[in-house]
Amino acid sequence: MNENENITSDFIRDIITEDVKNGKNESRVHTRFPPEPNGYLHIGHAKSICLNFGVANQFNGKCNLRFDDTNPSREEVEYVESIKEDIKWLGWDWEDRLFFASDYFDSLYEYAVKLINDGKAYVDDLNAEQIREYRGTLTEPGKESPHRVRSIEENLDLFEKMRVGEFDDGAKVLRAKIDMASPNLNMRDPVLYRILRATHHRTGDKWCIYPMYDWAHGQSDSLEGITHSLCDISFEDHRPLYDWFIDQLGVHHPQQIEFARLNISFTVLSKRKLRLLVEQNLVTGWDDSRMPTLSGLRRRGYTPESIRNFCDKIGVAKRESIVDAALLEHCLREDLNLRAKRVMAVLDPLKVVIDNYPENQTEELEAINNPENEADGTRMVPFSREIYIERDDFMEDPPKKFFRLAPGREIRLKHAYFITCNEVIKNENGEIIELHCTYDPASKGGASPDGRKVKGTLHWVSVEHAVDAEIHLYDRLFVKENPLEDEDFISNLNQNSHEILNGCKLEPSLAEAKPGELFQFMRQGYFVVDSKDSGSDKKVFNRTVGLRDSWAKMQNK
Ligand code: ATP
Numbered sequence: 001m002n003e004n005e006n007i008t009s010d011f012i013r014d015i016i017t018e019d020v021k022n023g024k025n026e027s028r029v030h031t032r033f034p035p036e037p038n039g040y041l042h043i044g045h046a047k048s049i050c051l052n053f054g055v056a057n058q059f060n061g062k063c064n065l066r067f068d069d070t071n072p073s074r075e076e077v078e079y080v081e082s083i084k085e086d087i088k089w090l091g092w093d094w095e096d097r098l099f100f101a102s103d104y105f106d107s108l109y110e111y112a113v114k115l116i117n118d119g120k121a122y123v124d125d126l127n128a129e130q131i132r133e134y135r136g137t138l139t140e141p142g143k144e145s146p147h148r149v150r151s152i153e154e155n156l157d158l159f160e161k162m163r164v165g166e167f168d169d170g171a172k173v174l175r176a177k178i179d180m181a182s183p184n185l186n187m188r189d190p191v192l193y194r195i196l197r198a199t200h201h202r203t204g205d206k207w208c209i210y211p212m213y214d215w216a217h218g219q220s221d222s223l224e225g226i227t228h229s230l231c232d233i234s235f236e237d238h239r240p241l242y243d244w245f246i247d248q249l250g251v252h253h254p255q256q257i258e259f260a261r262l263n264i265s266f267t268v269l270s271k272r273k274l275r276l277l278v279e280q281n282l283v284t285g286w287d288d289s290r291m292p293t294l295s296g297l298r299r300r301g302y303t304p305e306s307i308r309n310f311c312d313k314i315g316v317a318k319r320e321s322i323v324d325a326a327l328l329e330h331c332l333r334e335d336l337n338l339r340a341k342r343v344m345a346v347l348d349p350l351k352v353v354i355d356n357y358p359e360n361q362t363e364e365l366e367a368i369n370n371p372e373n374e375a376d377g378t379r380m381v382p383f384s385r386e387i388y389i390e391r392d393d394f395m396e397d398p399p400k401k402f403f404r405l406a407p408g409r410e411i412r413l414k415h416a417y418f419i420t421c422n423e424v425i426k427n428e429n430g431e432i433i434e435l436h437c438t439y440d441p442a443s444k445g446g447a448s449p450d451g452r453k454v455k456g457t458l459h460w461v462s463v464e465h466a467v468d469a470e471i472h473l474y475d476r477l478f479v480k481e482n483p484l485e486d487e488d489f490i491s492n493l494n495q496n497s498h499e500i501l502n503g504c505k506l507e508p509s510l511a512e513a514k515p516g517e518l519f520q521f522m523r524q525g526y527f528v529v530d531s532k533d534s535g536s537d538k539k540v541f542n543r544t545v546g547l548r549d550s551w552a553k554m555q556n557k
């Protein structure tokens with residue numbers, strides 16, 4: 001299938017379609033995804049990745065991966081590697097086009113010299129605080145620095161001295177000479193270079209001056225021959241500067257187009273804020289199963305297909321909004337429904353003894369792996385005299401609407417038999433510890449022998465054959481739909497977002513389950529084998545998502 005057929009157009013694709021039609025850039029389409037390696041990617045980045053790579057794919061173009069590594073004090077190789085892994089996992093390929101802004105440090109330096117030569121840049125001695133003061137505000141024009149009038153020769157000389165390390169960190173900066181009265185603060189003589197003695201992960205100690213983001217970004221786009229530079233709306237006010245630099249240099253001019261950032265309810269999508277959670281040990285790491293990072297979602301059991309489908313569904317627009325977390329879960333369920341094997345697992349076991357079933361007998365009963373997908377076939381599940389059922393599938397004194405097991409009542413055990421409860425055994429504290437039942441041998445496979453009906457069908461696991469497991473349940477990371485509503489967003493963390501269940505009992509086929517493998521535990525939800533904590537000695541599962549689809553429900557109203 002051509003996956004482009006599923007893509008609905010949006011304002012960006014409309015612009016590109018026009019550009020291609022009009023022969024702009026010789027009808028080439030070349031995009032890029034430009035992450036700063038200062039944290040792990042989150043699902044907001046997935047929106048940008050799917051847009052940039054998706055557009056390139058759709059228009060037979062190319063998409064580069066370019067790390068914006070202009071800030072050596074914050075960046076780490078670990079982040080570069082994780083970002084590459086996440087993009088590949090999502091299913092996109094930058095082929096041989098892996099770049100770093102630091103690849104262009106020499107060119108950027110030469111470009112800066114050209115600006116100085118053209119009288120468009122100057123070395124300033126004001127410190128950071130003074131520059132901020134001189135910049136003015138939205139309602140007041142800025143003030144020109146006393147050093148703005150320096151001669152071209154002096155600027156060339158000072159800039160060279162900045163480069164070779166003659167000045168202390170922060171002692172001087174190179175600034176563009178634009179307009180201190182511009183209504184756009186970004187145009188008030190922005191800083192192009194700062195002095196910073198920090199070892200860079202790629203260029204080592206070669207440089208002690210580093211370009212600012214705005215200076216590096218557009219020129220890197222231009223050098224790579226990018227045609228459409230797609231970025232989020234926070235860069236809208238930077239576009240005049242993006243255009244100004246390129247116009248002054250007279251180089252290839254990509255078109256910057258902004259789109260709305262993705263926000264999702266009950267979480268935050270900002271590397272800086274997610275990093276706070278990691279650093280303060282409020283989560284177990286960047287790949288904590290509650291995190292909206294791609295590594296967290298992967299560990300939780302999200303599939304790349306579900307995330308790409310989600311990105312297609314939300315589309316691309318200019319206006320920011322908060323997308324309902326239920327939509328993301330809906331996309332996941334749609335995918336897992338087709339691919340996850342249905343198996344039986346008892347999370348909170350209650351023992352049931354079937355008194356009329358022969359002792360020491362085991363029967364292998366056939367179970368369908370996935371009714372949604374016949375090709376998945378069947379497997380055998382062992383049944384014996386003692387089984388576990390879910391504790392809350394039994395009530396001694398049930399209300400009217402309770403259709404599961406109760407004294408004197410008959411129910412079906414999935415794939416197995418009809419059983420009737422005859423006796424309830426309690427401990428000295430009055431807690432139920434065991435049920436005694438009888439089964440109807442004529443109901444093998446769970447089929448009614450004589451047309452009599454039972455209201456409930458329960459999942460179960462044979463005691464003798466059960467595999468022990470630890471199961472992790474998760475809830476939303478924050479209690480507020482928009483956690484950033486309050487300045488102290490951390491105070492909105494959900495204190496009950498992680499629950500660990502011990503002593504869970506799984507059907508024996510799950511002994512072979514591999515890290516990352518996904519299942520539907522009947523009536524309980526979708527679960528994944530944890531990729532870090534699950535081993536041969538201990539099985540650990542994460543609940544990926546419950547079965548109830550509140551998004552589909554809302555749509556059908
Ligand atoms: P963060 O605030 O999370 O660090 P960022 O914009 O600083 O985000 P970058 O690494 O600079 O992170 O982002 C790389 C690309 O991803 C940018 O083009 C940016 O526009 C895009 N991006 C980041 N967050 C989102 C989001 N929530 N929705 C859509 N695109 C995003």
Ligand code: MG
Binds near residue numbers: 036
């Ligand atoms: Mg950034």
